[in-house]
Amino acid sequence: MLACLRAPVVLAPMAGGVGTPALAAAVTRAGGLGSLGGAYLTPQALRDAIREVRALTDGPLLVNLFAPQPAPDVTPDAVALATAELAPFHDALNLPPPTLPERVQEDFSAQLDVVLEERPEVFSVAFGPIPPDALGALRARGILTVGTATSLSEALALHESGVDAITVQGGAAGGHRGGWQDDALADTLNLVREVTRATPLPVLAAGGLMTAGHVRAALDAGATLAQCGTAFLLAAEAGTSAPYQQAIQAGTRDTVLTRAYSGRAARGLRTTLTDAVHHPLPFPHQNALTRPLRTAGAQAGQADVLSLWAGTGYRQAQATGAAQIVASLTP
Numbered sequence: 001m002l003a004c005l006r007a008p009v010v011l012a013p014m015a016g017g018v019g020t021p022a023l024a025a026a027v028t029r030a031g032g033l034g035s036l037g038g039a040y041l042t043p044q045a046l047r048d049a050i051r052e053v054r055a056l057t058d059g060p061l062l063v064n065l066f067a068p069q070p071a072p073d074v075t076p077d078a079v080a081l082a083t084a085e086l087a088p089f090h091d092a093l094n095l096p097p098p099t100l101p102e103r104v105q106e107d108f109s110a111q112l113d114v115v116l117e118e119r120p121e122v123f124s125v126a127f128g129p130i131p132p133d134a135l136g137a138l139r140a141r142g143i144l145t146v147g148t149a150t151s152l153s154e155a156l157a158l159h160e161s162g163v164d165a166i167t168v169q170g171g172a173a174g175g176h177r178g179g180w181q182d183d184a185l186a187d188t189l190n191l192v193r194e195v196t197r198a199t200p201l202p203v204l205a206a207g208g209l210m211t212a213g214h215v216r217a218a219l220d221a222g223a224t225l226a227q228c229g230t231a232f233l234l235a236a237e238a239g240t241s242a243p244y245q246q247a248i249q250a251g252t253r254d255t256v257l258t259r260a261y262s263g264r265a266a267r268g269l270r271t272t273l274t275d276a277v278h279h280p281l282p283f284p285h286q287n288a289l290t291r292p293l294r295t296a297g298a299q300a301g302q303a304d305v306l307s308l309w310a311g312t313g314y315r316q317a318q319a320t321g322a323a324q325i326v327a328s329l330t331p
């Protein structure tokens, strides 16, 4: 898979601002596989980001979206509970009271059309299998397809669906749990071993891989590539906001699994908000509901209202150029 890579390192797609075209291009130029997390981008912004990477490198690129799913219904009572929990945080930042916008997610099929037209070398999704018609269209354009599994049963379902490779995400990983079934938190290396024994597909190991030794261990367990996100949070080319960077560098917070920001379980640094929210709306509603707070918080330097996605290894993140980080992850 992608024999042209000089380093067995994939930049984990990181939607929401951390992953930038400059970061993707820097990782690809350093011999790894750069990526764009496009889930929250409008189709036009996704196209612009892909073209920005293409202007910086002619090497390979991975683009990632969230598998399409209808937004679940939410009752007025549930909205009232969720907004009441966020109201004090809005007050503290002088924001108007939280309200649920009409549009809570981007249109997957319009985003996919951009992918099909721009033809990144690799396309991956989180939160479910790639729909069969999308898979066929991607195939027809020679785009490699990757699904995300957090358990053996999800990996088997992805194999069955016909993808070319599987990202196997362990419980240590930063950001959202990329699977779609309620699962236990797996040890990354154990799950890689199980999946590589049970399916013939190449595996991208994700979760807690912060050093060349960790990457070596993942490859020894059977992985073809290591997909690293948290290792790049402090990269010079990353879009990590200043308060987010400071919280990572301070190293004083625990990581927790929380639904407070998006309604889906994700691993990040513990904040006042992760402690205060007990009744989040389901994804993607909560994500849309907390967006104004997160935007204002980043501007005001308030880390405690930001989704500080980070894996358990976050204290080993290095503040340096992405090329240097790729080199430090290469066995």
Ligand SMILES: Cc1cc2nc3c(=O)[nH]c(=O)nc-3n(C[C@H](O)[C@H](O)[C@H](O)COP(=O)(O)O)c2cc1C
Residues within 6 Å of the ligand: 012, 013, 014, 015, 016, 018, 037, 038, 039, 064, 125, 126, 148, 169, 172, 173, 174, 175, 176, 178, 206, 207, 208, 209, 227, 228, 229, 230, 231, 309, 310, 311, 312, 313
């Ligand atoms: C800030 C951040 C954002 C993320 N966003 C996405 C995303 O948009 N799509 C996705 O498939 N995975 C996303 N992930 C998860 C990564 O793909 C990957 O599983 C994880 O970073 C690997 O574990 P590590 O953080 O310990 O390296 C994100 C992770 C982080 C840290």
